[in-house]
Amino acid sequence: xxxxxxxxxxxxxxxxxxxxxxxxxxxxxxxxxxxxxxxxxxxxxxxxxxxxxxxxxxxxxxxxxxxxxxxxxxxxxxxxxxxxxxxxxxxxxxxxxxxxxxxxxxxxxxxxxxxxxxxxxxxxxxxxxxx
Amino acid sequence: xxxxxxxxxxxxxxxxxxxxxxxxxxxxxxxxxxxxxxxxxxxxxxxxxxxxxxxxxxxxxxxxxxxxxxxxxxxxxxxxxxxxxxxxxxxxxxxxxxxxxxxxxxxxxxxxxxxxxxxxxxxxxxxxxxx
Numbered sequence: 284x285x286x287x288x289x290x291x292x293x294x295x296x297x298x299x300x301x302x303x304x305x306x307x308x309x310x311x312x313x314x315x316x317x318x319x320x321x322x323x324x325x326x327x328x329x330x331x332x333x334x335x336x337x338x339x340x341x342x343x344x345x346x347x348x349x350x351x352x353x354x355x356x357x358x359x360x361x362x363x364x365x366x367x368x369x370x371x372x373x374x375x376x377x378x379x380x381x382x383x384x385x386x387x388x389x390x391x392x393x394x395x396x397x398x399x400x401x402x403x404x405x406x407x408x409x410x411x412x413x414x
Numbered sequence: 415x416x417x418x419x420x421x422x423x424x425x426x427x428x429x430x431x432x433x434x435x436x437x438x439x440x441x442x443x444x445x446x447x448x449x450x451x452x453x454x455x456x457x458x459x460x461x462x463x464x465x466x467x468x469x470x471x472x473x474x475x476x477x478x479x480x481x482x483x484x485x486x487x488x489x490x491x492x493x494x495x496x497x498x499x500x501x502x503x504x505x506x507x508x509x510x511x512x513x514x515x516x517x518x519x520x521x522x523x524x525x526x527x528x529x530x531x532x533x534x535x536x537x538x539x540x541x542x543x544x545x
Binding site: 286287288290291292293297299301302331333334364388389390393 | 417418419421422423424428430432433462464465495519520521524
């Protein structure tokens with residue numbers, strides 16, 4: 284069961300992190316996620332960390348890496364559900380997750396993704412993915 | 415971290431089961447989920463089991479219990495993402511998850527929930543939750 288599932292919801296992907304992220308699991312998530320983005324053509328990735336009570340520099344780096352990789356693959360990442368205590372600790376530790384969008388919950392995260400997606404389409408003067 | 419997060423997506427709740435479900439964790443999920451249904455007025459619950467490689471009679475019973483409890487609270491449950499091998503084993507073991515709706519993935523599960531919801535509204539000759 285050593286694999287974090289990636290759920291497809293329309294044009295977005297959802298990842299819920301529930302377990303301790305050790306190196307191997309984090310690497311595997313990055314691999315799986317990039318593959319899934321390429322496979323599905325997803326335009327957004329939502330990472331739910333509501334069950335994490337601790338976000339250390341390792342997890343912070345993993346999240347930032349995922350965001351960067353997704354961006355290269357033309358998908359926007361948003362981290363949702365951060366516990367208030369986690370936010371406090373992150374800032375106190377100087378880990379402010381640069382380059383990672385955040386939202387309070389899944390619904391709000393969805394809005395953020397839709398918003399950035401709409402903006403991207405507008406800036407390019409048209410829909411790059413006509414269906 | 416001994417808690418399975420419950421994500422709210424619009425009028426539905428999403429639970430991703432990634433870890434081994436022992437007794438205490440299953441009880442806690444039932445408690446959390448029923449509370450969350452009452453709190454949010456959710457009309458549907460989606461349980462993703464795509465990362466489970468084994469579904470034994472215990473997990474089968476937990477899923478059936480969750481479905482029954484949700485139904486009493488006026489929410490429909492659908493189990494999504496079952497691995498083909500799991501489906502084979504379940505049937506071979508005679509565990510056919512009575513009373514539990516299933517769907518291939520989250521998108522399809524969403525359709526199922528929307529479908530049953532629309533039907534329920536129709537049968538009652540109106541929308542019980544006008545917004």
